[in-house]
Amino acid sequence: MNPRNVGEIEDADGIGISESPEKSGKIIFYIKVKDNILIDIKYKVIGCPSAITSSSLISESFKDKSIDDALKIDTNFLKDNLGNLPEDVLECAKLSIVSFRNAIKTYKKGGSDGN
Amino acid sequence: MYVYLNNAATTKTDGRVLFKMSKYYSELFENPMTSNYSPLAKNVEDEMEISRENVAKLINAKKEEIYFTSGGTESDNWAIKGTALLNWDKKGEIISIPIEHMAIIKTLETVKKWGFDIKFLPVDKYGMVDPEDLKKIITKKTFLVSIMHANNEIGTIEPIEEIGKICKENGVLFHTDAVQSACHIDIDVNKMNIDLLSISAHKFYGPKGVGALYIRKGVDIYPFMDGGHQENELRSGTHNSPGIIGLGEAVRIAMEEMEEEKKSILFMKKMIEERIKKIEGIKINGHPEKRLPNNLSLTIDRVNAETMLTYLAINGIIVSAGAACSAKEKSPSHVLKAIGLSDELAHNTIRISLGKFNLVKEIEYFNEVFEYGVKRFREMAPK
Numbered sequence: 001m002n003p004r005n006v007g008e009i010e011d012a013d014g015i016g017i018s019e020s021p022e023k024s025g026k027i028i029f030y031i032k033v034k035d036n037i038l039i040d041i042k043y044k045v046i047g048c049p050s051a052i053t054s055s056s057l058i059s060e061s062f063k064d065k066s067i068d069d070a071l072k073i074d075t076n077f078l079k080d081n082l083g084n085l086p087e088d089v090l091e092c093a094k095l096s097i098v099s100f101r102n103a104i105k106t107y108k109k110g111g112s113d114g115n
Numbered sequence: 116m117y118v119y120l121n122n123a124a125t126t127k128t129d130g131r132v133l134f135k136m137s138k139y140y141s142e143l144f145e146n147p148m149t150s151n152y153s154p155l156a157k158n159v160e161d162e163m164e165i166s167r168e169n170v171a172k173l174i175n176a177k178k179e180e181i182y183f184t185s186g187g188t189e190s191d192n193w194a195i196k197g198t199a200l201l202n203w204d205k206k207g208e209i210i211s212i213p214i215e216h217m218a219i220i221k222t223l224e225t226v227k228k229w230g231f232d233i234k235f236l237p238v239d240k241y242g243m244v245d246p247e248d249l250k251k252i253i254t255k256k257t258f259l260v261s262i263m264h265a266n267n268e269i270g271t272i273e274p275i276e277e278i279g280k281i282c283k284e285n286g287v288l289f290h291t292d293a294v295q296s297a298c299h300i301d302i303d304v305n306k307m308n309i310d311l312l313s314i315s316a317h318k319f320y321g322p323k324g325v326g327a328l329y330i331r332k333g334v335d336i337y338p339f340m341d342g343g344h345q346e347n348e349l350r351s352g353t354h355n356s357p358g359i360i361g362l363g364e365a366v367r368i369a370m371e372e373m374e375e376e377k378k379s380i381l382f383m384k385k386m387i388e389e390r391i392k393k394i395e396g397i398k399i400n401g402h403p404e405k406r407l408p409n410n411l412s413l414t415i416d417r418v419n420a421e422t423m424l425t426y427l428a429i430n431g432i433i434v435s436a437g438a439a440c441s442a443k444e445k446s447p448s449h450v451l452k453a454i455g456l457s458d459e460l461a462h463n464t465i466r467i468s469l470g471k472f473n474l475v476k477e478i479e480y481f482n483e484v485f486e487y488g489v490k491r492f493r494e495m496a497p498k
Contacts, residue, residue, distance in 0.1 A: 001426050006495050017497075024419045024462035028497045046496035048421040 003052050005059035007042040016102025018095045025051050027095050029058075029103040036067050043099070050082070050089045054096040057081055062100075070104055073097055118432045118477040122409055122470030123267050123295060128361070129320040135364045136322060139357035147354050148345065159356050166363020170327050173366050174293075174312060175303040177332065182346045183359050184339070186326040187294035190313030191218040191261075193328055193339040193350070194290040198259050198311075199226045200337035207256045208232035212244050212273075214450040215263050219292055223261075232256070241402040242269050242454045246277040253281065259288045264312075265296040268437060268450040268466055269401030270410025272300065279308030288334060294318055294326075298369035299377070299407060310334050316358070320471065321365030325358030376471045380408045383469055383478045387411060390482040394489055400454065400464065411467040412437075414456065417496045418489055420465045426492075430484045437464040 009030035019026045025047035032040035041059040045052050061081070062070045078085065078093050085093060119127070139162070145153050147160035164178070171178045184190045195209065211223055213235045223233045236248045244262060253260070260282050265272045275291050282289035290311035293302055298319035304312060311334065315326040330336055330349075342351030369376075388411070391397045396416030415423065420436035427434055437448035447461035456464065467481075 001422075001429055003495070022458040022462075024459045026497050044495060044497040046417055046492070047419050049425045051419075052422060052495070 001049065001052070003045075003056035005042050005056065005063075006044065008044060009040055009042050012103075014103040014105070014107030016099045016104070016106060018098035018102060020047070020092070020095055023047070023092065025092055025095050027051060027055055027099040029055075029096075029099045031103045031107060033067065033107055038062050038065055038067065038070060041100075043096075045096075047095060048089070048092045050085060050093040051095050053082065054078055054093040055099075058096055058100050067104060067107070071101070073100065116431050116477065116480050118473070118481055120432060120434045120467045120469060120473070120481065122473075123318075123466065123468035124435060125317045125323065126320045126470050127472055128317075128322055129365060129368060131368060132321055132361045132364045136357040136361040139360050143356075147356055148343065159360075162360050163354060163356055163363075166359050166366070169363040169366040169370070170314070170329075173298065173302065173370060174309075174314075174329060175305055176329050179347075180329055180332055182328045182330055182350050183354065183362070184326045184328055184350060185324055185355070186317070187216070187292065187313050187315030188218040189339065190315070190326050190328040191216070191292055191294075192222050193336070194311040194313060195219070195222045195226060195259065195261060197336040197339060198288055198290075198334075199229065199231055201335050202231075202258050203229075206230050206232070207258045208234055208254065209259045209261060210234045210236060210249065210252060210257055211261045212236050212238055212263070213453040214238055214242050214266055214268075215261070216267055216292055216294065219261055219263070220449070236262075238453055240455050241405075242266050242271040242400075242450065243402055243405070244273055244278070246274055246281055249278060249281050253285050253287060257285070257287050259290060261290040261292070263295075264291045264293040264302065265300070265407050266401070266450060267295045268448055269412045269454065270295075270407040271402040272296070272405045272407065274405075275309070276307045282310075283308045295407060295410075298366060298373060299409065304329060304331065311336075316362040316365055319365055319369050322358050322361040325355050325362045327362065372471075377408045380469045380471065380473070383473055383475060384408065384411055386475070386478045387467065387482060387485075390486065394486060397489075400451070400456075409469040411469075412464060413467065414460050414464045415489060416463065416493075418463055418492045420463055422492060423465055423488055426488050427484065432481055432484060435466045435468075437461050437466065 012030040013033045014031045016029045028044045030042045145156035150157040150160040167181045170181045288310045294315045297314040310331040312329040317323040338349045340351045398414045400412035437451045451461040
């Protein structure tokens, strides 16, 4: 188990959170954006291995990609990269997508909490 | 290094047990029910009776009170369904606790569907039942109390001697699931007033697929299997003679070596306890003193148990968890819930269960790997 890009970005342009407390799962994504490109992606995670794996995967796959590309992410991304996960495991992995998308949303709203 | 710390799930069969069993699969394969006209079958029967004696001696019972089964689940099913069937007309009630093994919980659900009343006594934060609560709840309709000797997940040892006394005073049968405790801590069915008791060989270095039910002389019970007259007509089916003989051998070894084993297991458990004391935010579940020697249930703040399990497994260490989203059992453990753990904390809980084959160097290795894992996963976790 060797997840990549774990950490925080102090001056992040967007921060997204997703939680599943009943499963002891929480993911926070931090993004740094320049000219509409994701120049840095980091995250903090507690959760089952699928939550960690999918977070790591997102951080590696979308670095240096455009915000528009990143917004296209959905569960097919997990299926394409991690194979056919059982439904309950997929639920945990989806946490990473929600968190990542939230980070992009807060960026688009100017770095505020994206509500 | 491969470190097996899941001995509450099953144990490795002792080599001496395996050796003893092997010839009952080969030259001594004959059916013990044909002992009247085959000397080899007679040998099998005699050896099976030695097993019966060993099991009886282990729990201070009589040889005639031991019935061989296919394991703990069958013994538990039989004890409950077999006594319920004899109360079919008047139905009545069974009292138990919510932290029983699923072999009891699911069986109780079935007899409830049959029309029996099931009452559960509460347990405290250690998983301990208060015998005073039993006194309050027991009625003339109660025909059976089933309370486990020791819990498989958190290791708490229930006050079964007091419970047995209350059952006896009220003329109620007392069954205990001793699957986790037999051959690990002392059992005396007379001192503890136990009428029915379940054991399973693979929990104490015996073979899988064999166990026993102790049925006190004079206790009426419905046969578990109808068929070819085996086990005093109460549990028919050709004897699993190699298994039964293996069970007896495992019991014999345990009677001789149990105390020594307990010492070495407690020593190794202490090594883990001392180490985790130095790490913040780890809580040991179950009763602080009245607990099985081999069990250590840990709730680790800000560490997901399934991730910890996976990480340990990658490093060759096998433990278990009370909850995992990819596990076959999807909801968190009913035991951890009953002692008041939230779903979140149940998902942060792992169980370490030691065994007699563990070595000090394995525990040293575990301690290193575990401590590093806790540190690393906490660094990864959001605050």
